[in-house]
Each structure stands twice: as C-alpha cells, then as structure tokens.
Amino acid sequence: NVAHGLAWSFYIGYLKLVLPVLQNKISQYSSTGARLSSSRLLILLPLNAVVPSKPEEEDTNVVFHENLPELELDVAGVRQRSYKNSIYKITQDNKTFSCVLEYATPLRTLYQMSQERSAGFGERERKQQVLLFYRTLSQILEDSLECRNRYRLLLLNDEHTGDPHHLSREIIQN
Amino acid sequence: NVAHGLAWSFYIGYLKLVLPVLQNKISQYSSTGARLSSSRLLILLPLNAVVPSKPEEEDTNVVFHENLPELELDVAGVRQRSYKNSIYKITQDNKTFSCVLEYATPLRTLYQMSQERSAGFGERERKQQVLLFYRTLSQILEDSLECRNRYRLLLLNDEHTGDPHHLSREIIQN
C-alpha cells in the first residue's frame, strides 16, 4: 500500500509545513500589488500519474507567472532547506484566473515505481494507487486543523486526449 | 509496507536527482580552497527514527560548516525547486573529518506516522519499518548506476544513551 505511506509523507513532510504559512507568503507577494483569484494551494492529481515538470506542457493556457517568497527551514540536517511555490495565470476565453498550483509530487514516485520491475507494482495497480493516494490525502487534510481550507485537490481524468485545454478548463470550472 | 514506498520515494524524488551532480557541486565548492574528507553523501539512519533538525542537537562534535551550491530544477509545476546539501565538520580527539551529511528525511515521516493513530502503525512496528527502509534503500542504491559509490548509509543504534559523542564516533570510525 505504497500510496497510503506517500499520502502521509506528503502531509507530514510538506503540506503540514507549507500550508499554515501560505497565507503569509501570499500577503508578502500581494504587497507588490498583484492579486490572486484564490489563496488555496491547488494540488493537481492526474489519474494516470503522469506528472510533467511544467503544466505548460499539458496546456498552453496555464502559464507560469512567478514564485512566492520561499520558506526556509532546518530539516533533518539540511540547513535552510527551501520550500517554494509557483503562481500560475490560467486563461480561458476572456477569463484569467491566477493561483498557486503544482502537481502532487508523490505521483511522480508512483509512476516511476510502476516502471521499475524491482519496485513491486505495475501499470495495472497504478490507477488504484492514485485513487488510494487521493482518498487517504483527502481524509488526512480534512482532519487537519493546520491545513483546513488552505488547499484544493483536483483529480484529473486522463480520458480527454485531443483536448489541449482540458487542464485550464478543469481548473477554472471547478 | 510504508517503508518500502518511502525508500523508493527517497530514491526517485531525491537521490537519483542529487547524487549524480554531487561531485560537480563539491568541485565548485572546493574551488574556494576548502577540501572534504569524503565526497560521498553520508545518510544517517537512526533506528529509533528520531530525526533532529540539526545534528548538533545529537552531538556537539558535529558542527555545521556551510551549504554546497544549490541545485535548482523545475519539478511537477514548482519552478526552480531548490535542492541543498550541508557540509559538516566532525571532530574527535584531534581528528577533523568534513563531509556532506544529513538524516534520511523519510524517517521523520515514519516517526510521526507512529504517533498518529489514524496512520495505522505504532511504535512497535517502527523499528521494523526503519530496518525495511534501510534494506530496501540499500538494494535500490546498489542497483543504481547513477548513484553507485556516491553515498554511504549509516544505521545508528539507539542504545548508547549517555554517550554524548556517539554520533561523531560512528561517523569517523566507520
């Protein structure tokens, strides 16, 4: 049950650290005059676990704008380990929506594990593991006082091949 | 089998990215005149999964020196995500040993999961999970061409209470 552990790891090692201070980072950023459409961290969860390094690769209507001020913490011997989040502008027809977004990094691990024979699970289990990751993470975050209302999980169906603007549509419509 | 997934995550999301370029980072650093006793990343694995934020908290003979130049990559929508490693000077009697070291961060997740009832495992399984993490990670790294000879795993016994310099001794003697 790899996905169960990865969901807990994502919470304990990342979301629990970053979400409580996200609003502060956004206020520091907004003081430069820019405004976000949402102050929640939008976490993208592609069902097929295919995680691009940049969302522009998925949909040209999702464009990097700039990074928030970074968070630096001493963690496990690494001094001033840096945690960064990126702001994107999403356009659809005439609307523009700006927010902090990223893919759920542990899905990258699920994908690569399914490609390594020695890791013990294959492509067939991968979708099940993504769903288990999503359900476990949802439950953890709902019960977390520090994280409540500071995030949005967006599960992305992979049955939309041919629609080059599926991602931006999903982000804006939901 | 949480530890199995965490070992793969540590490899896929971190060691596979950082270890192949570590020698470059060390050469950039050494050009400032300083020399390291070892160019391998020393990864500390405490059996009890207790991971301090700074090794000085464990042993005052392990002292932070400075960070290596950081590695920046676009990962899963986070632009220029930063990967840093810290150089420590370890002293024992008259010897000084300097190297890049850190604790295996996923052990922090194992520890905190064992404290959360809803995570599904307790203190008794924790030591077993640390050993499974160590065995799985050793196997993955031995089979990895990109990582071979660029790391050293140091399993730390927790039965040394009373010896304030157990950590430095373990690092230098091994």
Ligand SMILES: Nc1nc(=O)c2ncn([C@@H]3O[C@@H]4COP(=O)(O)O[C@H]5[C@@H](O)[C@H](n6cnc7c(N)ncnc76)O[C@@H]5COP(=O)(O)O[C@@H]3[C@@H]4O)c2[nH]1
């Ligand atoms: N988007 C994003 N930005 C981050 O800064 C970040 N930091 C962690 N994570 C994800 O949260 C979870 C918990 O992190 P942890 O540090 O315990 O494990 C990490 C950690 O042990 C190690 N690692 C990754 N990045 C670093 C780093 N910069 N320094 C040291 N260790 C690192 O490799 C594991 C897997 O990393 P990712 O596969 O990137 O995903 C992690 C993981 O799913 C992040 N996710």
